[in-house]
Amino acid sequence: MGSHKILAFAFVVLMGVSVLAQGPKYGIGRTPTTEEIKAIDISIGPTGEELPPGKGSPKEGAQLYRTKGCAACHGAQATEGPAPNLKSKDPKNPDVWARGRILPLRAPFATIVWDYINRGMPLNREGTLTPDEVYSLTAYLLFINDVIPEDQALDQQSLPKVKMPIGDNYALVPADWKPGTRRLKGYPY
Amino acid sequence: MGSKRSVRREFLKSGAALAGGLTLGAAAPSLAGQQAAESHHAPPSWPMIKGDKESNLVAYGDRSKYVTSVRIAHPVGGRPSPDQFGLTFHIASPLQDSVGVITPSSLHYVATTRGAFMPDIDPKEHRLMIHGLVDRPLTFTMEDLKRLPSVTRLHFIECAGNRSSRSGKNVQQTHGMVSCAEWTGVLLSTLLKECGVKDSAKWFVAEGAEEVKGASSMPIAKAMDDGLVAYGMNGEAVRPQNGFPLRLMVPGFEGIFHTKYLRRIKVVDRYYINYNDFGHLDQDRDEAALGYQIGPKSVITFPSGEQRLPGKGFYEISGLAWSGGGAIKLVEVSTDGGKKWNKAEFKGTPQRMAFTRFGYQWNWDGNETEILSRCTDEIGQAQPTRAQIAKYWNKPYDQTFSVPGLDNSVQPWRIASDGSVTNGFA
Numbered sequence: 001m002g003s004h005k006i007l008a009f010a011f012v013v014l015m016g017v018s019v020l021a022q023g024p025k026y027g028i029g030r031t032p033t034t035e036e037i038k039a040i041d042i043s044i045g046p047t048g049e050e051l052p053p054g055k056g057s058p059k060e061g062a063q064l065y066r067t068k069g070c071a072a073c074h075g076a077q078a079t080e081g082p083a084p085n086l087k088s089k090d091p092k093n094p095d096v097w098a099r100g101r102i103l104p105l106r107a108p109f110a111t112i113v114w115d116y117i118n119r120g121m122p123l124n125r126e127g128t129l130t131p132d133e134v135y136s137l138t139a140y141l142l143f144i145n146d147v148i149p150e151d152q153a154l155d156q157q158s159l160p161k162v163k164m165p166i167g168d169n170y171a172l173v174p175a176d177w178k179p180g181t182r183r184l185k186g187y188p189y
Numbered sequence: 190m191g192s193k194r195s196v197r198r199e200f201l202k203s204g205a206a207l208a209g210g211l212t213l214g215a216a217a218p219s220l221a222g223q224q225a226a227e228s229h230h231a232p233p234s235w236p237m238i239k240g241d242k243e244s245n246l247v248a249y250g251d252r253s254k255y256v257t258s259v260r261i262a263h264p265v266g267g268r269p270s271p272d273q274f275g276l277t278f279h280i281a282s283p284l285q286d287s288v289g290v291i292t293p294s295s296l297h298y299v300a301t302t303r304g305a306f307m308p309d310i311d312p313k314e315h316r317l318m319i320h321g322l323v324d325r326p327l328t329f330t331m332e333d334l335k336r337l338p339s340v341t342r343l344h345f346i347e348c349a350g351n352r353s354s355r356s357g358k359n360v361q362q363t364h365g366m367v368s369c370a371e372w373t374g375v376l377l378s379t380l381l382k383e384c385g386v387k388d389s390a391k392w393f394v395a396e397g398a399e400e401v402k403g404a405s406s407m408p409i410a411k412a413m414d415d416g417l418v419a420y421g422m423n424g425e426a427v428r429p430q431n432g433f434p435l436r437l438m439v440p441g442f443e444g445i446f447h448t449k450y451l452r453r454i455k456v457v458d459r460y461y462i463n464y465n466d467f468g469h470l471d472q473d474r475d476e477a478a479l480g481y482q483i484g485p486k487s488v489i490t491f492p493s494g495e496q497r498l499p500g501k502g503f504y505e506i507s508g509l510a511w512s513g514g515g516a517i518k519l520v521e522v523s524t525d526g527g528k529k530w531n532k533a534e535f536k537g538t539p540q541r542m543a544f545t546r547f548g549y550q551w552n553w554d555g556n557e558t559e560i561l562s563r564c565t566d567e568i569g570q571a572q573p574t575r576a577q578i579a580k581y582w583n584k585p586y587d588q589t590f591s592v593p594g595l596d597n598s599v600q601p602w603r604i605a606s607d608g609s610v611t612n613g614f615a
Contacts, residue, residue: 116467183478
């Protein structure tokens with residue numbers, strides 16, 4: 001058997017292994033139904049594809065901001081705490097980064113604001129807001145940060161399209177991270 | 190005689206009798222109301238630690254009452270833990286009292302993003318769902334997970350806020366937001382292969398079951414490399430403060446990525462930027478890169494701040510080294526303020542993303558000096574001084590300088606001629 005044949009044989013064997021590796025090996029775990037996945041999947045990505053139907057305006061959000069207790073922790077003006085500020089104290093600064101670490105201002109996608117309100121608010125009543133209420137509160141926070149006008153309602157289609165002030169002026173953790181590599185190429189520490 | 194016998198019978202029935210025949214022989218006569226004979230052993234003779242059925246000697250062992258090492262709220266002067274609502278926030282581990290490389294579960298550091306609402310999860314009801322860009326979404330019970338092939342590994346976890354400051358008086362205050370434990374569970378790659386990851390998968394989102402459903406995004410390469418879904422910690426179940434019943438371990442990444450109360454993993458094609466990830470956005474690409482994998486770091490735990498050397502003479506300097514880049518390869522100690530560096534000895538074999546205990550034998554001449562340690566990991570990353578980092582970034586090294594990413598700089602301890610040890614940055 002020539003070396004080419006051995007290589008060809010090894011190739012076929014390796015291919016066979018990799019195909020087998022794609023199948024379940026242990027047969028442990030239960031297949032969830034589509035409804036079960038939908039019920040637990042609250043992750044909203046930047047494209048907004050997971051957003052539920054619904055609609056809300058800044059005016060509706062302003063009312064909810066008071067009635068849902070947001071103002072109690074974030075302040076009536078959204079700048080007084082003790083919870084994180086939701087409005088910049090320096091809103092006219094041309095450098096968006098200098099306006100402060102304000103989620104509805106610094107987030108590169110409006111979906112991040114929607115996701116977090118839906119996921120983690122309000123304190124001690126997490127998960128109780130309806131999609132309409134989350135759209136309204138998101139719209140309100142974007143309005144008070146001059147991201148959208150007061151008469152712009154947001155829904156499933158329009159929310160992911162909101163142009164955030166940070167634009168693409170931000171950096172992320174490295175997408176090309178690989179095991180066994182330095183934190184930063186060329187960085188000795 | 191009758192009462193004497195019943196006392197003795199009660200005593201034998203109690204769990205305390207199991208504590209050992211030696212104590213039984215010494216204690217039984219005095220319980221029977223008789224005068225114990227004077228021991229001919231050298232003094233001192235100690236009273237017996239009595240057990241009860243619920244705790245200490247039988248059900249769950251206690252440490253000696255003379256061992257008083259405890260965790261503290263972090264940082265000093267910061268938000269109290271627990272706060273007025275009973276929530277705990279950041280809690281630092283007493284590294285100054287640590288020996289070896291394992292942090293006892295009761296002393297493991299704790300950090301939360303919003304004050305720990307600690308869910309009281311019934312493990313029988315807990316599920317882990319894996320879905321998204323996989324061929325077969327799967328839901329696992331805790332029983333399912335324990336049937337799968339397991340791994341047991343030592344890994345440190347460190348909070349991104351673990352940075353020394355001038356005001357830190359001891360190593361618990363300067364470095365206490367890091368700990369190392371033995372974690373047992375199933376490799377995330379085992380679970381993902383069972384689900385069949387699609388070619389389009391690039392990232393995954395891990396989510397907890399606590400009230401805010403804390404979630405983080407990480408590259409799928411990390412999941413397939415050494416991600417671990419842990420149910421065991423130091424030989425028992427993971428503690429609630431550390432994510433009972435299930436915690437994601439992503440060795441070497443900042444603490445926040447080690448998702449507690451893990452209930453869901455969603456495999457996705459892009460970076461999802463959850464609220465937790467929002468904190469990692471940066472203006473500068475290089476600084477953003479540093480907010481991920483922890484750099485090489487070491488610190489001397491003995492002698493360290495607020496300890497006191499009783500006099501000149503022999504001391505084994507002891508400390509801990511760790512890195513998010515892999516195993517520790519070299520630790521050096523200086524006892525003259527950084528002029529001369531000496532190779533330290535490893536106590537045990539360094540493991541990937543785990544504490545390595547080091548020692549250096551030293552004869553103190555009684556003169557004022559400064560002691561420091563620095564380490565290098567297996568991929569060649571070296572622990573820097575703050576001045577070196579400032580120089581690299583072309584920034585002035587003054588009191589306002591802040592190390593980009595997690596602060597892994599060298600910690601100096603100053604030893605005065607009276608043996609007192611203080612923070613060299615103060």
